[in-house]
Amino acid sequence: MKQAIYGLVLYIFLMLPPVVTLAESVMAIHMHMQMPLFVVAGFLMAPFFQKRFPNFFAKWNSNGVPGIILFMIIVLYWLLPRTMDEALTIPAVEIFKFISLPFLAGIPLRDSWKKLGSLGKNIIYVSLSVLFGVMAWLYIASPTQLCNNYLIVEQKTLGWGFVFLALAIMIYFIQTLFIDKSEYE
Amino acid sequence: MEAVVKNTFGSKVNEVAGVNKQDARITLTFFTVAFIAFFLGCVLGLLQGLNRAGLLELPAWLNYYQVLSGHGVLLVLVFSTTFMLGYFLAAFSHTLGGLLPKVRKMAWVGFALMVVGVVFVATTIIMGDASVMYTFYPPMAASPWFYVGLVFLVLGIWAVLFGGFINVADWRKKHKGQHLPLLAYFATGAFVLFFFGSIGVTIEVLMIIPWAFGWTETINVMLSRTLFWSFGHTLVNIWYLTAVSSWYVAVPKLIGGKLLSDSLARLVVIILVVLNITGGFHHQIIDPGITEGIKFMHVFMSLSIAFPSLMTAFAMFAVFERTGRKKGAKGLLGWIKKLPWGDVRFLAPMIAMIGFIPAGAGGIAQTNNQLNQVVHNSMWVVGHFHLTLGVTVVLSFCGIAYWLIPHLTKRVLTPKINKLGVIQTIVWSLGMLFMSGAMHWVGLLGSPRRTSYTTYGDNATALGWDPYLLFLAVGGTLLIIGAVLMVYIVFHLMFKAPKGETEFPIAEAEEDASETPKWTERWTLWIALMIAIVAMAYVIPIVDMIVNAPPGSPPFRTW
Ligand code: HEM
Ligand SMILES: [Cu+2]
Numbered sequence: 093m094k095q096a097i098y099g100l101v102l103y104i105f106l107m108l109p110p111v112v113t114l115a116e117s118v119m120a121i122h123m124h125m126q127m128p129l130f131v132v133a134g135f136l137m138a139p140f141f142q143k144r145f146p147n148f149f150a151k152w153n154s155n156g157v158p159g160i161i162l163f164m165i166i167v168l169y170w171l172l173p174r175t176m177d178e179a180l181t182i183p184a185v186e187i188f189k190f191i192s193l194p195f196l197a198g199i200p201l202r203d204s205w206k207k208l209g210s211l212g213k214n215i216i217y218v219s220l221s222v223l224f225g226v227m228a229w230l231y232i233a234s235p236t237q238l239c240n241n242y243l244i245v246e247q248k249t250l251g252w253g254f255v256f257l258a259l260a261i262m263i264y265f266i267q268t269l270f271i272d273k274s275e276y277e
Numbered sequence: 278m279e280a281v282v283k284n285t286f287g288s289k290v291n292e293v294a295g296v297n298k299q300d301a302r303i304t305l306t307f308f309t310v311a312f313i314a315f316f317l318g319c320v321l322g323l324l325q326g327l328n329r330a331g332l333l334e335l336p337a338w339l340n341y342y343q344v345l346s347g348h349g350v351l352l353v354l355v356f357s358t359t360f361m362l363g364y365f366l367a368a369f370s371h372t373l374g375g376l377l378p379k380v381r382k383m384a385w386v387g388f389a390l391m392v393v394g395v396v397f398v399a400t401t402i403i404m405g406d407a408s409v410m411y412t413f414y415p416p417m418a419a420s421p422w423f424y425v426g427l428v429f430l431v432l433g434i435w436a437v438l439f440g441g442f443i444n445v446a447d448w449r450k451k452h453k454g455q456h457l458p459l460l461a462y463f464a465t466g467a468f469v470l471f472f473f474g475s476i477g478v479t480i481e482v483l484m485i486i487p488w489a490f491g492w493t494e495t496i497n498v499m500l501s502r503t504l505f506w507s508f509g510h511t512l513v514n515i516w517y518l519t520a521v522s523s524w525y526v527a528v529p530k531l532i533g534g535k536l537l538s539d540s541l542a543r544l545v546v547i548i549l550v551v552l553n554i555t556g557g558f559h560h561q562i563i564d565p566g567i568t569e570g571i572k573f574m575h576v577f578m579s580l581s582i583a584f585p586s587l588m589t590a591f592a593m594f595a596v597f598e599r600t601g602r603k604k605g606a607k608g609l610l611g612w613i614k615k616l617p618w619g620d621v622r623f624l625a626p627m628i629a630m631i632g633f634i635p636a637g638a639g640g641i642a643q644t645n646n647q648l649n650q651v652v653h654n655s656m657w658v659v660g661h662f663h664l665t666l667g668v669t670v671v672l673s674f675c676g677i678a679y680w681l682i683p684h685l686t687k688r689v690l691t692p693k694i695n696k697l698g699v700i701q702t703i704v705w706s707l708g709m710l711f712m713s714g715a716m717h718w719v720g721l722l723g724s725p726r727r728t729s730y731t732t733y734g735d736n737a738t739a740l741g742w743d744p745y746l747l748f749l750a751v752g753g754t755l756l757i758i759g760a761v762l763m764v765y766i767v768f769h770l771m772f773k774a775p776k777g778e779t780e781f782p783i784a785e786a787e788e789d790a791s792e793t794p795k796w797t798e799r800w801t802l803w804i805a806l807m808i809a810i811v812a813m814a815y816v817i818p819i820v821d822m823i824v825n826a827p828p829g830s831p832p833f834r835t836w
Binding site for chain 2: 118120121124125245248249252253256257260264267
């Protein structure tokens with residue numbers, strides 16, 4: 093339960109107005125720090141909900157697939173330049189971001205991950221890294237400004253951030269193929 | 278089954294013979310190089326000190342900046358690296374039941390590559406073609422072979438590091454569910470940090486080589502500096518981690534006490550590994566081309582490294598007090614008298630710790646933007662790292678040498694050599710006190726670092742520095758005496774000291790110690806966190822430096 097409290101504290105911290113302003117002032121921080129941290133907050137808060145509503149998770153997410161699909165949809169949605177722009181200009185979309193990332197991405201991710209078999213996990217690793225690779229290409233190569241709120245330089249920076257993310261996930265994935273954790277722990 | 282048999286056999290051998298001879302030879306070879314580099318480096322240091330004080334004019338064939346490059350390279354790249362690798366290999370050998378034959382081979386290959394690298398680097402410096410100082414950043418360009426040497430050096434280091442990883446992985450396979458012994462845990466942390474910290478500088482060197490050969494015309498100066506400091510800063514903390522490992526593991530045993538908290542020590546390692554690399558920006562506070570926002574963020578990143586140091590200070594003094602009280606100390610500070618001050622194996626690391634109090638305070642001060650403006654590139658900074666490196670790291674390393682070398686050579690530290698060691702420690706500390714104190718002060722008065730003696734046309738301010746610089750020379754002279762004593766002791770312990778058994782001191786946990794949590798062994802998690810933090814800190818400024826880069830610089834030879 094300690095984790096859930098940390099998650100809640102992180103969640104509230106991320107929504108403090110000065111923190112929001114700072115995090116959203118730089119494109120890369122907006123997408124690669126603020127948004128993942130919301131997911132992390134949800135991830136940490138998940139045990140609370142899992143204990144509270146075990147039947148709900150058992151019924152709707154018995155094999156982990158629905159949860160992970162929901163996670164992917166939410167992530168995909170927030171990868172679009174348009175949605176980031178709207179979060180900055182339309183308060184309702186901003187609120188949707190604050191709710192969707194922790195509760196519709198973070199919590200389902202935690203609930204699904206343990207239930208997924210290695211095939212499911214591998215699919216997620218590969219599709220995330222491919223997806224991030226495509227996003228990297230989009231943001232680096234785009235000759236025009238994709239967001240009204242962010243300059244082209246920031247866009248390129250974000251693109252390189254995606255390159256690193258994609259690489260990191262790829263390396264981690266390959267590592268899981270070669271190293272059997274149970275041999276060590 | 279076979280593995281188990283082999284393993285118990287290995288530890289039996291260890292118990293009977295004390296050390297594995299083949300492993301000992303590796304460490305002793307690394308130490309030999311380390312202390313030769315130490316001696317030569319200190320001689321060059323003395324030349325600089327005398328020159329800065331206006332007492333010695335260097336001949337035309339021995340340029341001040343050439344000496345300075347040699348001093349920096351020998352002491353911060355060669356001495357500390359070879360010592361650290363040798364020490365941690367010995368730690369692996371002792372705590373994990375001997376090095377694997379494969380790992381031993383990798384250590385030797387690594388050593389050979391490092392020697393080749395050092396030969397290239399030293400030759401170009403001696404020929405006067407590489408007076409670019411140990412930081413070697415563009416636009417100053419050395420002979421391309423200098424950088425080729427650096428590549429060999431890095432490859433050699435990597436070979437040793439990967440040897441270490443293989444040994445740890447093998448041990449973990451054979452000891453499922455157990456915690457890595459604390460000293461091996463420190464070594465693993467330092468090796469992980471070393472590997473990831475060296476990636477940036479490797480990229481930098483690979484950028485520089487074609488530029489130094491003239492195949493590419495220009496180079497991105499800001500990018501090179503940033504990549505360099507991601508490494509340079511990390512290196513500093515690798516030695517710190519090395520020094521600290523002996524404080525946690527060896528010192529309590531030497532004073533007859535116990536380990537305060539295994540979990541706390543491991544937490545210190547984790548924090549240092551995760552947070553370290555991004556500290557590099559505090560060396561670039563005055564650099565142009567980095568926005569204020571980024572610099573502001575990095576103040577926090579830099580200060581966060583002070584946190585584990587404070588934890589360490591707390592842990593160490595708690596151990597001292599407990600041990601003293603167990604021995605019957607009374608009153609608030611009575612335990613201080615119960616400490617074995619006459620034992621050099623305690624005295625040296627103790628002074629190292631005490632030295633870190635002003636050194637750390639100075640570091641916290643100069644990482645702040647406004648205060649950094651006052652001292653940046655002044656002699657203050659040189660004073661600062663002669664405290665951190667020259668006192669904290671060097672004395673800790675000497676402290677290790679006093680027991681590790683006799684342990685490996687099956688000799689003993691005689692009372693006579695112990696006494697000489699105490700004298701060495703005191704002479705060295707006094708020397709550093711004079712030298713570093715003078716450097717700090719004269720730096721505040723404006724005297725620049727990396728500048729040979731000049732009075733700027735008898736300018737009054739510059740003349741006002743002279744009295745302080747004289748103290749610098751006095752300190753340097755004491756230091757060279759300390760260096761000679763140390764090198765004598767090292768080689769005495771290697772070849773001359775009487776035969777006997779010396780123990781590898783490893784502190785035991787307190788009886789009521791709490792269980793070390795499992796998560797401390799999740800190395801993948803810590804490495805992932807480290808990469809995430811590095812990405813957060815570096816992606817934005819580096820892309821900015823590349824995308825908005827100025828035309829770039831051709832190579833310059835400024836000497
Ligand atoms: C006999 C002992 C020593 C003396 C007399 C000495 C003296 C000096 C002096 C005078 C400088 C400043 C030169 C300048 O900026 O113009 C210097 C720089 C330096 N010293 Fe030492 N030092 C000694 C030992 C050490 C040790 C043991 C270490 C580290 C393990 C060390 C590391 C350095 C480094 C890294 C620099 C900076 C080089 C640069 O700016 O490129 N020194 N030393
Ligand atoms: Cu630093």
